[in-house]
Amino acid sequence: MKKLNSKNSVMLFAFLLSFSMQSCLKDKATKTYKVYAPVTESLSSIKSKIKNSSPQSISQIGKISVLNNYIFLVSPNKGIHIIDNSNTSAPVNKSFIVLPGCYDIAITGNILYADCYSDLVAIDISNPTSVKIVKSILNQFPDKRSAYGYFVDSTQAIVDWAIKDTVVKQSVENPNDYIYGRGGGIYYLNDISASVNSSSSGKNVGTNGSMARFAILNNYLYTVSTSTLSCIKIANPQDPIVASQLAIGWNIETIYPFKDKLFIGSQTGMNIYDVKNPSVPVYLTGFSHARVCDPVIADSNYAYVTLHTDATDNNNNNTTFISLRCTGGTTNELDVLDISNLSQVKQIQQYILTRPNGLGKEGNTLIVCDGSDGLKIFDASDPSNLILKQKIALANTYDVICMDGVALVSTANAFYQYDYSDINNVKLLSKLSF
Numbered sequence: 001m002k003k004l005n006s007k008n009s010v011m012l013f014a015f016l017l018s019f020s021m022q023s024c025l026k027d028k029a030t031k032t033y034k035v036y037a038p039v040t041e042s043l044s045s046i047k048s049k050i051k052n053s054s055p056q057s058i059s060q061i062g063k064i065s066v067l068n069n070y071i072f073l074v075s076p077n078k079g080i081h082i083i084d085n086s087n088t089s090a091p092v093n094k095s096f097i098v099l100p101g102c103y104d105i106a107i108t109g110n111i112l113y114a115d116c117y118s119d120l121v122a123i124d125i126s127n128p129t130s131v132k133i134v135k136s137i138l139n140q141f142p143d144k145r146s147a148y149g150y151f152v153d154s155t156q157a158i159v160d161w162a163i164k165d166t167v168v169k170q171s172v173e174n175p176n177d178y179i180y181g182r183g184g185g186i187y188y189l190n191d192i193s194a195s196v197n198s199s200s201s202g203k204n205v206g207t208n209g210s211m212a213r214f215a216i217l218n219n220y221l222y223t224v225s226t227s228t229l230s231c232i233k234i235a236n237p238q239d240p241i242v243a244s245q246l247a248i249g250w251n252i253e254t255i256y257p258f259k260d261k262l263f264i265g266s267q268t269g270m271n272i273y274d275v276k277n278p279s280v281p282v283y284l285t286g287f288s289h290a291r292v293c294d295p296v297i298a299d300s301n302y303a304y305v306t307l308h309t310d311a312t313d314n315n316n317n318n319t320t321f322i323s324l325r326c327t328g329g330t331t332n333e334l335d336v337l338d339i340s341n342l343s344q345v346k347q348i349q350q351y352i353l354t355r356p357n358g359l360g361k362e363g364n365t366l367i368v369c370d371g372s373d374g375l376k377i378f379d380a381s382d383p384s385n386l387i388l389k390q391k392i393a394l395a396n397t398y399d400v401i402c403m404d405g406v407a408l409v410s411t412a413n414a415f416y417q418y419d420y421s422d423i424n425n426v427k428l429l430s431k432l433s434f
Contacts, residue, residue, distance in 0.1 A: 032165050033165070034163055035163070035164055035166045036161045036163055037162045037164070038150045038162075039159055041156065041159045042155055042157075043116070043119055043156065043157055046101060046117065047116060047121065047133060047136065050116070050123070050131070050133060051098050052095055052096070053096045054096065055094060055095055056075075056096040057434075058075065058415070058432060058434045059434055060434070061415060064208060064209050064401060065107050065208045066207045070082060070083065070084060071085045071091065072105060072206070073410075074103065074105060076103050077101060077103065079102060080096065080099055080102065080114070081095075081096055082094050082097065088406055088429045088430060089429050090430060091417070094128070095129065097123070097131055099116060099121075100116065100157075100159065101115065101117035102116060104213045104214045105214065106205075106206060106216050106221055107125075108205045108206070108216055108234060109237050110125055110237075111124060111134070111234075111238060117144055118140065118154065119136050120136065120223070121135070122134050122240050134238045135238065135239060135240060137242060140230065141223075142225075143226045143227070144157075144225075207403055209358050209360070210254070210296070210359050211358050211398075212254045213254065214255070215256065215257040216257070217275065217278070218278050219233065219235045219278070220232060220233060220243070220275070223255075224252045224264060226251065227247055227249060229245070229264070229273070230242060231245070231280075243278075243279035248264065248271065248283075249266055250266070251266050251268065252265075253265050253266055253267060253293060253294055256295075256296055256298060258299065259300075260274060261274055262275055263297070264296075265294035265295055265296045265305070267293065268288060269287055270287045270294060270337075272284045272285050285342050287345050289335070297360065298339065299361065301339060302337060302339060302340075302383045304334065304335075304359060305334070305337065306333075306358075307334075308355045309331065332353050332356060333350055334350070334356055334368060335349075335351075336348050336351075348383065349383065349384045349386070351386060353370045353376075354370050354371050355370065355371030355372065356371065358397075358398060360407065362402040364381045365378070365379070365380065366378040366380040366386065367409075367420070369399060369409065372395065374391055374392050374393045374395075375391070375392040375407075375418075376391050377389050377390045377391070377420060390424075390426050394414075394416065395412060395413065397411050398410045398411055402420075405419060405420060406420070407420050413433065413434050414431055414433045414434060415434075416430070416431050417430045417431075
């Protein structure tokens with residue numbers, strides 16, 4: 001009989017050991033999954049908690065709204081910081097409105113509109129130390145009743161997630177699956193939302209940033225959900241009434257009002273609606289692009305669209321502000337569209353950027369938040385040939401409001417104000433750190 005040499009003996013032993021391990025593991029292996037179970041609370045209970053409190057430290061920032069000398073900063077899912085900005089060089093954190101489930105706001109006169117999970121609430125802020133709900137519209141945002149495969153009825157909201165490890169027994173054909181834990185399920189939950197953008201010629205209407213889901217125009221509040229445009233009559237601000245709702249596609253992200261039109265951004269394009277009849281928006285035209293996030297602003301002749309790739313977290317996996325989630329895109333650019341002839345909307349220029357988010361424009365000054373590449377200030381006298389006048393090094397810029405020569409800029413860890421009245425000499429006015 002031929003003897004095995006020592007090398008062959010070792011190889012045979014290793015093979016038999018591997019086979020025996022697979023046989024043993026096949027019926028005995030277990031895997032541990034993190035299971036997220038929703039924690040629910042009634043909306044009536046949640047709304048009973050809406051109240052004023054003393055100023056709170058700012059740890060998150062979402063939507064921004066500016067009305068007269070006050071800035072309203074949304075802390076996503078928690079409430080609203082009220083900042084006295086009478087002195088732009090020294091803004092004062094005055095108070096906080098506790099408002100669970102809030103991500104979007106719009107303001108007209110003394111009434112603030114906000115989402116409270118799936119409901120819309122109108123809040124009287126005429127006395128900032130004693131706010132009160134004057135009306136609720138139930139189930140206005142039904143898409144907020146579901147998350148990660150769970151669905152609650154219109155009287156409830158998912159307010160938290162209980163996490164537990166669940167051990168599941170299963171056969172494992174490949175021992176490496178057992179050793180390295182392949183196929184295990186860990187689900188990371190990230191809140192998804194967008195910042196508000198609304199504008200109006202009225203002095204008593206708040207001005208907001210460009211990552212919009214609410215907009216006020218001509219006595220109407222317009223809101224967008226994932227697939228629906230709602231038209232809410234607010235001729236009597238304390239008594240908002242839903243006039244109509246339109247299905248407008250899917251993956252809707254932002255809304256921007258200008259004159260008698262609504263510019264609506266989605267993950268696949270920008271659409272323009274006519275609101276000459278404010279309760280019945282009419283689709284006019286659109287512009288398609290690759291699947292990416294898409295805030296948009298406009299003036300009389302041009303629309304400016306920033307396209308950016310997915311990044312649910314702009315602060316090294318420590319989500320300080322909430323960002324939209326756009327999967328599959330690879331585009332990071334600013335597109336300029338000629339909208340002077342709505343029957344022939346055309347792209348006239350494309351500018352490659354790092355990861356542009358919100359943007360704002362006043363006169364011939366265009367300001368773009370270009371993610372980690374900071375704040376970029378352009379001379380937009382010729383939209384087909386934007387001239388970069390200044391770049392300010394800021395970490396993870398998110399959104400900007402341009403008004404009266406002052407830029408209000410939100411980032412992952414601070415809120416800034418800049419004087420850009422001289423585009424060649426932009427000056428820092430103030431900074432609120434988080």
